[in-house]
Amino acid sequence: MLRQTEGSAAVAETVALCRPEVVCAYPISPQTHIVEGLADLVRAGTLEPCEYMMVESEFAAMSVCIGASAAGARAYTATASQGLLYMAEALYNASGLGLPIVMTVANRAIGAPINIWNDHSDAMSQRDSGWLQLYAETNQEAVDLHVQAFRIAEQLSLPVMVCMDGFVLTHAYERIDLPTRSQVDSFLPPFEPRQVLDPADPMTIGAMVGPEAFAEVKYLAHAKQMQALDVIPAVAEEFESAFGRPSGGLIRGYRADDAETVVVALGSVLGTIEDTIDAMREEGVSIGALAIKSFRPFPLEEVRTALAGAKRVVVLEKALAVGVGGIVAANVRMALSGLQMHGYTVIAGLGGRAITGPSLRRLFAEAVADRLEPLSFLDMDWGRVEAELERMADSGRSGPHAENMLREIGIVAGGSH
Amino acid sequence: MTEPTETEAGKRDQRVRFYQVGSHVVGNRLLDPEQRTVQARMDRSNTLTSGHRACRGCGEALGARYVLDAAMRASEGKLVAANATGCLEVFSTPFPESSWQLPWIHSLFGNAPAVASGVAAALRAKGRDDIRVVGQGGDGGTVDIGFGCLSGMFERNDDVLYVCYDNEAYMNTGVQRSGATPPAARTANTKPIGEHPGNVFGQGKDMPRIAMAHGIPYVATATVAEPHDLERKVEAAMSLRGARYIHVFVPCPLGWGAEPRDTIKLARLVKETGLFPVFEASDGEVTGVSRIRRRTPVEEYLRPQRRYAHLFGEHPRPDIVERLQAIADRNIREYGLLGDGSEEEAGW
């Protein structure tokens, strides 16, 4: 049913339709509207049977999900940024134990300095945790991916993270076609666990595994992610025929087939990128985009096939691997190993800095002219950076970087968008 | 302590006092079958079965067996356990073996209470709250790293019985100090070097009282020296719903430098000295204490443990022993551990 509604609200309603039996809630911006929405649905009796647990930390949230999932219940939680880090140990535990938990990550930057706005640092920091990572471009896709996520997770016995840009998507009102209860019930069968804590058939879950067997057990997580490379597109295809619209999958090209320059990105920025590409195509520039939907597993073959014909690839990413550069770019490069082409990594949008059409226009023009550095930072104020580096070099007690810069800027935040 | 039963010959008029009821010496053979411990029964679940790799004389293995067999009996075998990382988890599940005969999950060090809460929530959602949940861990996993999750479980009154097996240090990693390590104890990072008395005074958490402060339905302390008492408390806990906490004192021969054969004796002595008050509480208030039978000076308890050897020997520290005695005396006063002398000696 078509509605104009907030992304978070739509996700909450859709998750409720997926019939989770245990929902864990610990608040963190910008996911709060999702867990609040679910609380209301449980209280109103719309989502039942469901135990809504208000836990004392994100670590507890994921731990409660682990217990619930191991006891055979469909379990769900949501977090972002610091919260995702706080549950890092539990993330690895959940994937190692093969528990099909689904979690929304409302992508947000990681401090210090503390910042509540959108970038991909959080999910990227957990890319090796064994969780699947699916990225939504729009709120419609965010809604759709949650339905698919439960299917994929339970089929593979692996946990899945649905990533949606914090504030940019979570707090945006847009037109969304919300699935109906019967649609979701047809698509998502009841949870049939591979392992379950059941007095009628007791088993031990979580034993210590030494050098003699660890590697094999660990490899199984990787093997399952390799299976996911088939399961994800299969589920997406089934979703499309059941719900009548494409969403999810591994990758999606936009005017990329014949493009000399292809821009690779994840998440909501692709909307602005596509608008820019259309404008440049009008002017005869051969440019296209490649959306990566599934970051884990990383679709090496599909990315290679999609980019093989390009002369240059620009990876635009919202996270920084401090000390080396790009994260997505490194994965893309792996997909393209052996192929000759120009590769550019552009770090953009950190801490919620807006990625504007005009900025992208300038950036792509530079890329097409091969005037970009291999690693560049979009809209970086180099003056401020230099000033602070000088301050550090000059005196021993130069002060905290963030505060120094903010003092230089003047008024904090007001109106700067 | 028991009254002799009537026989066909008529009433006896002599009272027999059994001090070691429940040990292999007396209670189980001379008691009515119904009064025997679960451990004395042929049909006990043997939830933690043999073959595990615990040290000789491990108090925790004993405690876990006592607690879970009693809990299994109370729940008619419908029980799930969530276990923190630690000695119990490690020695009970050496891959590919497991000595657990109930559904059992180990997740992380600090989340056993939360995992248990999750299991309980799932069972309730599925309409199966006839299946009961136990969370368990050592003192490190309970009092330190698991503290936040435990407090959350208490605060929400989740339907879980959480049991802490307290051997007063992080044993599995090599005997490091925890928030439950008593003052003056030597551990790997509280060695009595120079003037340092081992673990310092004025630190540590009184976990049972913290549990009580949450106002949960049931809190109790117990030791492995008194299985009747421990089992009764487990039974009492299992008869209730909501968050319940039992803190069990379990000697660790290896970590304490004690003889494996002294495990039960040390557990008895810690109670008889007053250093470890054995009591029960409901909804935040103490409802009963297990009285000291023979008041014992702390020194008798301390000497058999090499973790306290620095208090004796070449450079003795009677001043520290005195401070420990003061702690014991204070417990006796505050909990009324000697009673007022007029009552019958009660309980087992």
Place this chain on the structure above:
Amino acid sequence: MFEVRIHGRGGQGVVTAAELLSVAAFDEGRHAQAFPSFGSERMGAPVVSFCRFADAPIRTREPVAEPDALIVQDPTLLHQVDLFNGLGPDGYLLLNSSRRFEELGLGEFATGFRPERLLAVPAGEIARRHLGRPLANAALLGGFAALTGALKLSSVLAAIRERFPGRSGEANVAAAEDCFSQVEESIGRVSRA
């Protein structure tokens, strides 16, 4: 595509205003997008929200840099925050104030624009009359409909009723209608001038 930027302070319903515009556009069968530019919950801090609507699906997610219309809910932001950034000479400006542009120090600024598209309206007072409080966001949306004609008043009112059921909704609707009439009248005067 029609792009709106709304300025105000936390607690004044700036975000809600943008959302209501998007719902109004949706009710007219158009595609619409509304989102805020703010952070932690805090009363009194400057807040900006954006709304775009169009007949085709909207893909871009960047903030509205070149608004077709600006709504300023709190005049104390004038001269404090760069409110007018990106407003073109054909842009609309609806300012919540009982004072005139000249009195607000905007006389010279206003000369760069089309006079019938710049308006100060006492939306706070209108709101106070109908709601008992100077919560001007709904009133200003009525004024917006009149000033720009970009959305129908009926769509705006339907969106308000949907969000605020019952008496509160009707009071906000009345405020919006009142503001709509006042703005219509003012524009009429300007056009005739």
